[in-house]
Amino acid sequence: MPQPIPLKDHEKEKHLVNRRLLACAALVMSLVAVLVGRLYVLQVLQHDQQSAVSENNRVHVLPIPPERGLIFDRNGVVLADNKPSFNLTMTRERAGDSTRVLDSLAQILGLSEDDRHQFDKDLRRGRKPFEPVTLLVGLSEEQIALIAVNQFRLPGLDVEPQFIREYPLAEHFAHSVGYVGRINEKEAKTLDSTAYRGTQSIGKTGIERFYENELHGQVGYEEVETNAQGRVMRVLNHHDPVPGKDIVLSLDAHLQQAAEKALGDRRGAVVVLDPANGDVLAMVSNPAFDPNLFVKGISYKQYSALRDSIDRPLFNRVLRGLYAPGSTVKPEVAIAGLDSGVITPGSRVFDPGYYELPNYDHKYRNWNRSGDGWVDMYSAIMRSNDTYFYDLAHKLGIDRLHDYMAAFGLGQKVSLDMFEEAPGLMPSQAWKRATRRQAWFPGETLILGIGQGYMQVTPLQLAQATSLLASK
CATH class of the missing domain: 3.40.710.10 (DD-peptidase/beta-lactamase superfamily)
Incomplete structure (x- = not known):
């Protein structure tokens, strides 16, 4: 015989539902109260602080490196010039996984392990947020094309036009004019970070190093508005950089060539002075080297060949050679x-x-x-x-x-x-x-x-x- 079905207590269920509704309402009101309280803290109590943070995330100051001053001989012959170049830069905040991006870049361009390690060193250098770091200088047309085709794999990387140093007479004034090279980690710690923002190279030897302060110039900047991805939306303010000062030396390019011709293939040094005032008219240390190799970053193999050569081309015989007279x-x-x-x-x-x-x-x-x-x-x-x-x-x-x-x-x-x-x-x-x-x-x-x-x-x-x- 089937069991009788018990009747529902509708009044009891109604009270249960009401209690649950009240509990949910209380929870919702509590959450709303917390949210309103948090909004009050952010919008009222911390308004100035949060406005500043928001503005900093929206507006960034990007450096504009100055054009380096030129170096001339006494007759106006250019000994150190600037030439336009396409360089590869990275903005780490836009790159996401920068290690993966750099690995992809090295694979796409067929770069060596030394180049890949150099990228890490460049990125470790102190810099401001959203400030691009130059990774490669003097890109070839083939490299630019490869980067453009694979841009979807290389977020945060950009090809930008910049000026780089060029020595038209190459080895003829390597030991007197000297050369510029990439700023290394040791130099970065001692340099004025504000004055050298956006600058990748510094005078290493010769006139380039001694007159670094005059040749460098003053950095400019742009205030730009960016979106959440770091893309520049518009320029808010622009200050042009001040180019470095041009320098005219007492050296004479024609006399320098005559001295080199007289010395021939022999290892040695020639110095020509003006007795009237002590001006150095010619300064030859033979053999020499091409300073343009150091501008873009000389490879370990190239540097080893110069360093280990029996002819010692890196040795400045005029200034450092010590001899019994x-x-x-x-x-x-x-x-x-x-x-x-x-x-x-x-x-x-x-x-x-x-x-x-x-x-x-x-x-x-x-x-x-x-x-x-x-x-x-x-x-x-x-x-x-x-x-x-x-x-x-x-x-x-x-x-x-x-x-x-x-x-x-x-x-x-x-x-x-x-x-x-x-x-x-x-x-x-x-x-x-x-x-x-x-x-x-x-x-x-x-x-x-x-x-x-x-x-x-x-x-x-x-x-x-x-x-x-x-x-x-």
Whole structure:
């Protein structure tokens, strides 16, 4: 027999539904109250702060790098120029997964692992949000086309027209004008981040480095409005950059080529000075290198070839080459003798082919072993007689000889605007005691009188000393 179906208690169900509706209503009202409270905090209590954050997200200041100043020779020949170039930049905030994008870029362009690692270094450098970072300089037409075709795979990457440095005469002025290169991490920490915003290169050597502040110029900027994806919607404000100052050097390109031709394929250095004012007219260090290799970022293979070459093309022989001057300093030693009153132009010394210090048996040989007989100052200089200058150096003494040679600029820096110059060495008693902890011997003074021994000078110092003689 079937069980009877119980009747529903409609009144009880009604109360249950009402309680549930009240609970839901209370929950909804609570949520609405929380939302209204949060809106009040954001819209009223934090209005100024949130407005500033919103404005910062909407408006960005983008740097406009200045055009670098040009470098000319004394006749107006361009030694360092700027040429238009297409560079690849990345805005990391628009790229999403930047690592994946850069991996895709390296694969599309067939770049090396060194290039890929360089991208990471460039992106790690301190920068402002939404500020583009230059990854590649001087894109070829093929690279531009590959990037355009694969743009959907490369968010945040843009091809932008910019100026890059160019050296029209290439290696002819590599050691004097120098070159610019990418700002590395060490330099980025010391540079004024505001003055160098958007700038990718800096003077590394030569004139480019010494006059960096004048050549760089002042950065400009644009205030732009962007959307949520970082796309520029419109330009709100624009300030043009101030180009760097042009520099005119005392160098003469025609004289430089003549000096190179005279030197030929030999390793060496040539310096030409104007005796009237000390201007450097030509400065050749052979062999040299093409500074344009460093502008875009030289590869490890290329740099290794230059660094490890037996000819040392990166070595500036004019400023850093240290050599014993030999007989080239004999006129300066003669001036020291005349000015100090030790000799007169007619003072004579007998040369049997050697010189002996009093109470010493050692013979200091003249290059002419048979001797030149009686020689005065004029004939000693004409014959480059060693014996005469052995005797003169002994009479002067090391300290007086040191002071006179230093007055000619030997053994010290003489350049005003070439920071790479080595000081060289003009020894003295005090120097030997401090560095060798030994006494100075009389025989060392003799060989110093003919430009030998500890004495080391650069070609520039020797040219300076000769220029002082020529200008009296």
